Amino acid sequence: MSGPAASKPQASSKSVVLDAIRAAGTISRVGLIRATGFTAPTISTLVRKLINEDLVVETGHAKSTGGKRRVLLQLNHASRYAVGVHLDHGVITYALTNLGGTVVARISRPGAGAEEPQVVVARIATEIAALIDGVGVERLRILGVGVVFPGPVDAPRGIGGPPDVGLAPAMRQWNGFPLGRALEQVAGLPVVLDNDSTAAALGEHWTGGFGTAASAAALYMGTGIGAGLVINGVTYRGPSGNVGELGHVSVSADGPRCWCGARGCVEALAGPAAVVAAVRSDPAATRAAGLAAGGRRSSVVADFAAISRAARRGEPRALALLERSARYVGTAARTLANLMDLEVLVLTGPSLAAAGSVYLPIVRHELRTAFSRGTHTVDVRLSRSAATASAIGAAALILESELVPLGHGPRPAEHLAEERTRLTESAS
């Protein structure tokens, strides 16, 4: 099994219950009846199955509300694990997470570079094996491997889209490569593929970063800019995986030509690479940010992080360039919010891990003029795990596809919200 998880069949009622438990954090059987609409005997049977499979454990009691005390259920976090791989030109990041999507181990290794895909795949398989050994988890508890990269997933189970479109420029030798099948053969584990921004959004969803929002997005900034959408609890992938290309929202019809072929894309005008180029064109700013001089090669992400640290130290040029970039990014984010009626926007990715405190207030400000403002605000937050978001999302991809296959339709978010509020109150 691999390929876009959207091709999964209808979820079983067992996985609906498991997902309700995941979403709530802790929940009673009565809460599950309310959240899923299933009958008490059905919930009782399904919960027993989940406990027998070790996926769910009973954990203490909710405060009594008159009747008998309710037993609370939660995911058994240490019962299953997943490996997430963020495959990129400059660096490959691995995360091993538990069932709840919490990082148990992480390592970054040299990127795919110009190596042949087949060679890189062999290396990824050995590095995954070492990561699993290093954590000391039995192999049978590993559900599989999610791999994400800066580009669309092409059916069947490969990377790509037509030549020279879709994939970020540095990754084009991967076009059409059947990554899923190749890695499954070498690694001996199920493999699921996705785009890195979409995965980052799924990671937020799985770990609770979107709360109960019906329309939520992750704004991912690494080398480029992307967005992932989770609508009614389901990741939106579009028919060809070419979704959420926020970096290629044009903010100037007469702007400079972008690598994608269009003009005035926000990524070309104000993405991390544009910020780094602007700093590097100014020798004083380059020195102030401590960027390595021409000789030493360094990545856009590393340079952008150095510029962010300089801004935090109060370097005016670095701060001004980041604030300018943030206004552009906020403008594109407002377009996304207006198109999708967003309730939550989470800022994530390594570049926002570094510069989030500059971007957050500015993006928030830009979203105050979103169309939905008469009805609801757009809640803009920083991800709790921005630096490793894509690799965590890659792991969440396998957790979701193995345990809660998509397609079970909109979930009763308002019941879960209610349940969560009550539990928070009774826990304090």
Place this chain on the structure above:
Amino acid sequence: MDDAWRTSAVGLVLARPPRLLGTEPFFMEFIAGIEERLAGHGRSVLLHVVAHHAAEIAAYRRWAQQRLVDAIVLVNPSVDDPRPAVLRELRLPVVVAGEPSHDTPAVRRDDVGSMRAALAHLVGLGHQRIARITGPGTLLHTRTRTTAMLAADVDAVVVEGDYSAESGARLTARLMTGPEPPTAIIYDNDLMAVAGLHAAKELGHRVPRDVSLIAWDDSSLCRLASPALTTMSLDVHSFGESVGESVLRLIDGGSVPERWCATETVVARETTSTPR
């Protein structure tokens, strides 16, 4: 097929209860600093998050047996720390991030100087009755900061928290509703400070007019709080770079000089002012 990164990884185990979210920014920036030094030498940091020291020690034994790492970065050195002896027994070279035991190579933080700087900022504004909500008392740097605080010429109150938001809120409320509330509170991390700020505001106190607050570990949380928190700021990335430098020396078999981080500085924002 070769042995993946065996012979090229440096291990770092973070032992912390799972509920302590929010420690990510500090450690990810610290690790990015280490990685920046190691990357040029084809080396990586293997981060492993566990719940407690026993699991941490089990990881060291596993890694030594599998020859998975060349060296260890030991974080959060504690009182009666069992880990250095285990690492010696396993012959795993180690660099301590913080106060070393015996003659272990270390990159140290100037906890005494930093605590004095925090107090000097508050005393300079006119504060005398100053409380501090600490991290776990088992950590060496918590004790060092406490000793430095009690030696200073202020009316000090020290209460022990555990880095969690919950402890920050609860202890702030207890201090502020006590018989002699402090005019300033220092927190040992960012999570407790942000929660403490909320708790103080909920009790009807105006910050900083009624009580000044200083957070430790400058992070987005502090910068984005309302009002923005005054913090003690360490250059975490360069702390990581120094550790990376020491690790490279250690692996090469050279002598490793003891390194010190620069003394932390006060970043004055909106939560400190003269007492009422």
